[in-house]
Amino acid sequence: MATIIDGKLISQQIQEELTIEVNAIKANGSKLPHLAAVLVGNDGASETYVGAKVKACEKVGFKSTMVRLAADTTEKELLFIIEGLNNDPDIDGYIVQLPLPKHIDEQKIMMAIAPEKDVDGFHPQNVGRMALNLPTYLPATPFGIMQLLERYKIDTVGKYCVVIGRSHIVGSPMSILMARNTNPGNCTVTMCHSKTADLKAFTLKADIIIVALGKPEFLTADMVKDGVVVIDVGITRVASTQTKSGFKLLGDVKYDEVAAKSSFITPVPGGVGPMTIASLLVNTLKSSRKEVYK
Numbered sequence: 001m002a003t004i005i006d007g008k009l010i011s012q013q014i015q016e017e018l019t020i021e022v023n024a025i026k027a028n029g030s031k032l033p034h035l036a037a038v039l040v041g042n043d044g045a046s047e048t049y050v051g052a053k054v055k056a057c058e059k060v061g062f063k064s065t066m067v068r069l070a071a072d073t074t075e076k077e078l079l080f081i082i083e084g085l086n087n088d089p090d091i092d093g094y095i096v097q098l099p100l101p102k103h104i105d106e107q108k109i110m111m112a113i114a115p116e117k118d119v120d121g122f123h124p125q126n127v128g129r130m131a132l133n134l135p136t137y138l139p140a141t142p143f144g145i146m147q148l149l150e151r152y153k154i155d156t157v158g159k160y161c162v163v164i165g166r167s168h169i170v171g172s173p174m175s176i177l178m179a180r181n182t183n184p185g186n187c188t189v190t191m192c193h194s195k196t197a198d199l200k201a202f203t204l205k206a207d208i209i210i211v212a213l214g215k216p217e218f219l220t221a222d223m224v225k226d227g228v229v230v231i232d233v234g235i236t237r238v239a240s241t242q243t244k245s246g247f248k249l250l251g252d253v254k255y256d257e258v259a260a261k262s263s264f265i266t267p268v269p270g271g272v273g274p275m276t277i278a279s280l281l282v283n284t285l286k287s288s289r290k291e292v293y294k
């Protein structure tokens with residue numbers, strides 16, 4: 001019987017821990033951690049994500065600022081706003097919600113964010129620090145997964161870990177983190193992607209599989225061995241006649257049949273998803289305490 005990794009519960013625990021920290025900050029009259037979020041345009045999904053991040057800040061007692069910009073904001077105007085956030089001493093960290101409108105070069109924007117305020121951990125300087133195991137802001141989703149492995153005391157040392165997907169926000173950082181000389185970590189890692197030949201040959205040997213490719217129910221029971229640890233990052237909205245909303249969320253794992261062979265597994269929803277916001281808040285607290293860039 002698999003242990004179901006409850007990301008909702010762990011995320012709540014982390015947010016409760018943060019509230020205690022904020023109360024201590026308030027009690028000694030220090031400046032509250034302050035996160036800003038920049039949203040360009042009015043993409044529905046992005047509005048929901050940013051709204052949830054701002055709400056979570058308020059819940060734990062952080063200050064938050066929402067910077068809403070019109071869809072036709074120019075790259076130059078956005079760079080000007082970013083310079084303002086970089087130079088504002090009250091803002092500890094900020095995020096620029098992706099995707100940006102097509103006329104704005106995302107890479108250029110990411111590079112303009114001051115690394116010490118890059119609480120999403122996407123700036124190349126922070127990615128490099130992660131690879132070198134130096135203090136940094138870990139990107140939110142991989143950081144959340146590391147927290148789940150740690151808090152469920154999942155033994156990773158010497159294990160064989162297969163990561164499916166090589167995106168810059170999940171697959172690639174996950175493969176680096178699992179291979180580092182840290183705990184969790186110390187795995188032997190293979191990163192698989194769309195051009196991998198015979199993926200099943202790798203997954204069948206894996207002790208830990210982290211699946212982040214965005215293809216619903218892709219990982220099936222015949223691809224895994226008994227006792228495997230499965231972390232499902234995928235979230236895809238599919239039409240459903242069984243829900244009021246008319247859709248449901250599916251992960252990248254065929255849950256019931258894979259769970260039957262697993263020792264630990266994350267559900268979708270309620271697994272990795274809720275951890276992302278908690279990680280962002282932890283990064284913001286770290287920034288306000290100058291724990292990464294002293």
Ligand code: NAD
Binds near residue numbers: 164170171199234235
């Ligand atoms: P992406 O779309 O940027 O990349 C997908 C990756 O999957 C690519 O690297 C590609 O090489 C690989 N891939 C595609 N088909 C494959 C195949 N047949 N075999 C092996 N590899 C294959 O992905 P992403 O942005 O990392 O997102 C992946 C999923 O995770 C999506 O469903 C996304 O919604 C979800 N996601 C969830 C969270 C969260 O907070 N839970 C955060 C980020 C992404």
